[in-house]
Amino acid sequence: MSSQVPDNPYLTGKVLLFDKPLNWTSFQVVNKVRWMIKQRYGLKKIKVGHAGTLDPLATGLLIICTGKETKNITTYQAQEKEYTGTITLGATTPSYDLETEIDQTFSTDHLTEELLQSTTVPFTGDIQQRPPIFSAIKQEGKRLYELAREGKTTEIPTRAVHVSAFELTKIELPEVDFRISCSKGTYIRSLANDYGAALNNGGHLSALRRTKIGDYNVQDAMDLEEFEKFLET
Numbered sequence: 001m002s003s004q005v006p007d008n009p010y011l012t013g014k015v016l017l018f019d020k021p022l023n024w025t026s027f028q029v030v031n032k033v034r035w036m037i038k039q040r041y042g043l044k045k046i047k048v049g050h051a052g053t054l055d056p057l058a059t060g061l062l063i064i065c066t067g068k069e070t071k072n073i074t075t076y077q078a079q080e081k082e083y084t085g086t087i088t089l090g091a092t093t094p095s096y097d098l099e100t101e102i103d104q105t106f107s108t109d110h111l112t113e114e115l116l117q118s119t120t121v122p123f124t125g126d127i128q129q130r131p132p133i134f135s136a137i138k139q140e141g142k143r144l145y146e147l148a149r150e151g152k153t154t155e156i157p158t159r160a161v162h163v164s165a166f167e168l169t170k171i172e173l174p175e176v177d178f179r180i181s182c183s184k185g186t187y188i189r190s191l192a193n194d195y196g197a198a199l200n201n202g203g204h205l206s207a208l209r210r211t212k213i214g215d216y217n218v219q220d221a222m223d224l225e226e227f228e229k230f231l232e233t
Helices: 026-041 067-077 114-116 142-150 186-200 224-232
Strands: 014-020 049-051 059-066 083-087 124-128 159-172 175-182 203-213
Touching: 014 026, 014 067, 014 224, 026 049, 026 059, 049 067, 059 067, 083 186, 114 159, 124 186, 142 203, 175 186, 186 203
Parallel strands: 059 203
Antiparallel strands: 014 059, 049 059, 083 175, 083 203, 124 159, 159 175
């Protein structure tokens, strides 16, 4: 007999915290979680969704909601997020990260710790930011990354975002490690590119990890293997 009954905990609704692995899309994690739940409980269908995309090259906290809890996804998406990562200075890429090859290089000889630290200040508070061309934002019915891969250029409007903290945690040129707390819609890749430009240099994001969403912390998250074992118990 199918266990697809109203008191199934995943149909009733759960909030699951995952540590997204490198090179996985957020959609792939959602699909895997949905498949595991359906297999375990013999369900024909169940709603599963995530509360905020992480790029394939990023790791860290991914909130996944199941069943009736998917109605609250926008509430989780709206909460402040915290990231740690690395900006590599002295070089830019079209995607502002490691998805594409380096297209320009610069000398980092003039960069001092004082300059690096002081240049973070204009990137805190309410700022205007232009999303990267390699992003999932839709324009004229197409994703921007689709236009970029076709070699097309388009004018991308800036958007208002809020950065409550931007601190450098380690400086080992050409790399600088950082911690950022920011609002929904902030592109850390754009911030890395803009930070490099503000230094009269170049910069791209070379590592990214989401550590917090609101009060949820990646330290409390599980990986897919742990979830599979949990379902088996």
